[in-house]
Amino acid sequence: MDDESLEDWFCREVLPLERSLTHFIRRNTRVADDVIDLRHDVYELAITGARKGLPSSTRAYLFTIARNHLINRAKRARIVSFDLVADLEAIDKDIDFLEAERHLDARDALRQVQAGLENLSPRVREIVRLRKIEGLDVRETAERLGIGKDAVNHQLMMGMKALADFMAGGPGKIVRPKSVGRRMKDAEK
Amino acid sequence: MSRAQQANDRAAAFIIAQEDGNWNSASQAQLGAWLAESDGNKAAYWRLKHSWREADRISALGHGRAEPGQASRPARRRWWVWASVAASIIIAIGGVYEQWPQMESPSQQMAGYQTAVGGLKDVTLSDGSHIQLNTASRVRTSLTAHRREAWLESGEAFFEVAHRSGAPFVVHAGDHQVTVLGTKFSLRREGNNLKVAVLEGRVRVDELKDGRPVRSAVIEGGDIAIAEDSALFVTSRSGQAVENALAWRQGMLEFNQAPLSEVAAEFNRYNKRQIVVTDPDAAGFRIGGMFPASNPDAFVRLLHDAYGLQVVTTDSEIKISS
Numbered sequence: 001m002d003d004e005s006l007e008d009w010f011c012r013e014v015l016p017l018e019r020s021l022t023h024f025i026r027r028n029t030r031v032a033d034d035v036i037d038l039r040h041d042v043y044e045l046a047i048t049g050a051r052k053g054l055p056s057s058t059r060a061y062l063f064t065i066a067r068n069h070l071i072n073r074a075k076r077a078r079i080v081s082f083d084l085v086a087d088l089e090a091i092d093k094d095i096d097f098l099e100a101e102r103h104l105d106a107r108d109a110l111r112q113v114q115a116g117l118e119n120l121s122p123r124v125r126e127i128v129r130l131r132k133i134e135g136l137d138v139r140e141t142a143e144r145l146g147i148g149k150d151a152v153n154h155q156l157m158m159g160m161k162a163l164a165d166f167m168a169g170g171p172g173k174i175v176r177p178k179s180v181g182r183r184m185k186d187a188e189k
Numbered sequence: 190m191s192r193a194q195q196a197n198d199r200a201a202a203f204i205i206a207q208e209d210g211n212w213n214s215a216s217q218a219q220l221g222a223w224l225a226e227s228d229g230n231k232a233a234y235w236r237l238k239h240s241w242r243e244a245d246r247i248s249a250l251g252h253g254r255a256e257p258g259q260a261s262r263p264a265r266r267r268w269w270v271w272a273s274v275a276a277s278i279i280i281a282i283g284g285v286y287e288q289w290p291q292m293e294s295p296s297q298q299m300a301g302y303q304t305a306v307g308g309l310k311d312v313t314l315s316d317g318s319h320i321q322l323n324t325a326s327r328v329r330t331s332l333t334a335h336r337r338e339a340w341l342e343s344g345e346a347f348f349e350v351a352h353r354s355g356a357p358f359v360v361h362a363g364d365h366q367v368t369v370l371g372t373k374f375s376l377r378r379e380g381n382n383l384k385v386a387v388l389e390g391r392v393r394v395d396e397l398k399d400g401r402p403v404r405s406a407v408i409e410g411g412d413i414a415i416a417e418d419s420a421l422f423v424t425s426r427s428g429q430a431v432e433n434a435l436a437w438r439q440g441m442l443e444f445n446q447a448p449l450s451e452v453a454a455e456f457n458r459y460n461k462r463q464i465v466v467t468d469p470d471a472a473g474f475r476i477g478g479m480f481p482a483s484n485p486d487a488f489v490r491l492l493h494d495a496y497g498l499q500v501v502t503t504d505s506e507i508k509i510s511s
Contacts, residue, residue, distance in 0.1 A: 003224075003231070010232065011239040027405045030423060040193030043232035051228075110246045117247065131208075132247050138209050157201040164240035 001051050013058040014046060018168035021066060028070050038073070042066045116166035120159055127152060128159040196233035199223060204238055303327040304344070307459050307483055309440060317351035318358070323377075323437050324459045324482070345377035347438055365416050366402075368393040372410070375435055383416040386434040442482045449474040449492075449509070456485045464489065464507045471498055471511040 018039075025038050045065050055061035117125050130136045130144065138156070142149045190198075203220050206212060224231050302322060304310045310322045316332055326344025331337075337358040339348070350358045350369045358369040363381040367374075372390025376383065385394055389410045395402035396416060406423050408414045411431055413424045424430065429445070436443035442455055450472035453464040459482040466472045474496070480488045489507050492498045501508040 007231070007235045010235050015236060015239060023403075026403075030406055032404060032406065032423075037191045037193045040196065040229055040232065043236070044227060044229035047228035047232055113244050113246050116244070128244070129247075132244055138205070153202070153205055156205050157198065160201045160204065160237055160241050161197055163244055164237050167240045167243060168236075 001053065005054075006047060006050060009050065009054050009058075010043075010047060014043070014062060015168060017059060017062055021062060022168075024063065024066060025070070038066075038069065042069055045069060112167055113163070116163045119166055120162055124155045124159040124162070127155045128163070131156060192229065193233070196227075196230050197237065200230070200234040200237045203234065204241055298332045299330065301327070301329045306461055309437075316353060316356075319349040321347040321349075321438055323347075341376050341378050343378060345375060345437070347373070347375040347435065349373045364397050366395045366397060368395065370407075374408075377434075383414075384434070385414040385416075386431045387412050388431060388435060436479060437482060440482055441479050443479045444476050446475045446477050448472060449476055452476045452488075453509070456480075456482065456488065459483060460485055462505060462507060464509065467508055467510040471509055474498070474511075 130141045138152050142152045304322045306325045312320045323345035327342040329340045339360045341362040360367040362378045365383050370391040374387040387408050391409050393407050396404040415422045433443040457463045489500050493500045499510045
């Protein structure tokens with residue numbers, strides 16, 4: 001399986017499941033901060049596995065990987081909550097088959113992008129707008145707004161990540177490098 | 190920074206550089222090498238590239254301002270609408286059941302309880318569960334044979350839930366709901382922030398958006414969960430902190446090296462005469478120990494006698510300065 005077909009499969013079949021997958025991981029882990037990392041792991045395992053051949057049912061394949069990964073991780077953790085492992089062993093039928101994936105037509109997709117843009121902070125939104133609608137590049141954007149190119153790059157990156165989260169059904173909030181949650185976790189140690 | 194965040198940042202930087210004109214074969218080789226490093230890198234890159242490409246759709250709007258989409262953030266109060274809808278559904282179901290007398294009587298019992306400032310009230314529900322309300326608190330309950338619900342509208346309450354199979358017990362508090370898995374726990378609500386301290390058993394805390402859970406955590410005995418806006422923090426194995434958080438049930442306030450500003454705020458929940466700390470030095474003063482909630486005078490006397498803080502008392506206030 002070459003990378004081009006893998007990428008096509010990943011965007012067409014895996015990404016529309018992101019909302020359900022995130023929901024599933026969140027429900028089965030105790031640490032909210034770990035959800036994004038766990039999802040990243042699951043995507044990685046899914047791509048590696050599919051290289052030998054694409055699965056016939058992407059949904060079943062993806063959630064089986066997620067479930068096994070969560071179980072392995074719980075078992076490896078130094079302090080294992082038996083309840084958590086027991087709950088995970090039982091989730092086979094718990095996998096959310098009812099939640100419809102979102103197949104969007106062009107107009108829905110446009111609306112979703114707009115909603116994602118609305119969700120950004122005004123500064124980031126303006127920069128994404130200049131890039132996508134006015135077609136300005138980083139240098140032109142920096143000149144237009146009277147700020148440095150690095151600042152434009154930085155905000156563009158934040159906007160891109162927040163849009164990706166939003167369009168997959170996540171919160172679409174901009175994640176600042178040092179979150180309150182992380183500080184609290186550090187303070188506990 | 191986590192692995193996922195790192196991969197995301199690198200992927201975003203590559204995509205921006207690609208669009209920016211100075212992309213050359215060396216940059217392409219760099220990207221290729223980075224992608225070859227791991228399938229995780231590929232996942233991050235493909236994912237961002239895909240949604241960023243999707244975002245090109247807004248160019249269809251042409252120059253000028255993008256119209257605001259309809260799906261902006263939901264109103265804070267939306268949950269209450271949902272709650273009233275849910276309540277009316279429960280009532281409707283209750284009405285339907287009455288048409289089938291052979292079924293066990295799931296008649297709905299609704300009630301409301303509240304306490305004034307400084308109050309403490311014990312309530313026994315018809316299912317055998319107990320609720321203890323702390324100062325200035327309001328709780329409503331609704332019990333049927335199949336579902337037990339409570340709404341913490343403000344303040345703090347301790348729940349001791351009698352086990353009933355087939356009748357889950359759910360406590361709603363603003364944008365959060367706590368599902369009881371057989372247990373004793375307390376809930377404290379300030380606006381939309383919620384603190385859950387579990388003494389025994391387990392509960393599940395769900396954060397709701399438009400009535401649907403978007404984030405969940407299971408909290409066990411000895412754990413404390415704090416939900417603030419859309420963040421949920423869980424502190425594990427903090428048995429002592431749970432004990433401290435529950436001292437109010439004995440009419441006491443317990444502190445473990447808490448700053449005076451926090452201690453004052455805590456006393457102020459229970460008394461009309463408010464403690465005001467006037468300078469930051471005094472506010473940062475650390476306090477440990479157990480004090481009767483209803484007697485701030487004894488507490489401030491101690492601050493004056495033992496620590497030499499200045500205390501000025503009027504009818505409405507107790508002013509403390511260093």
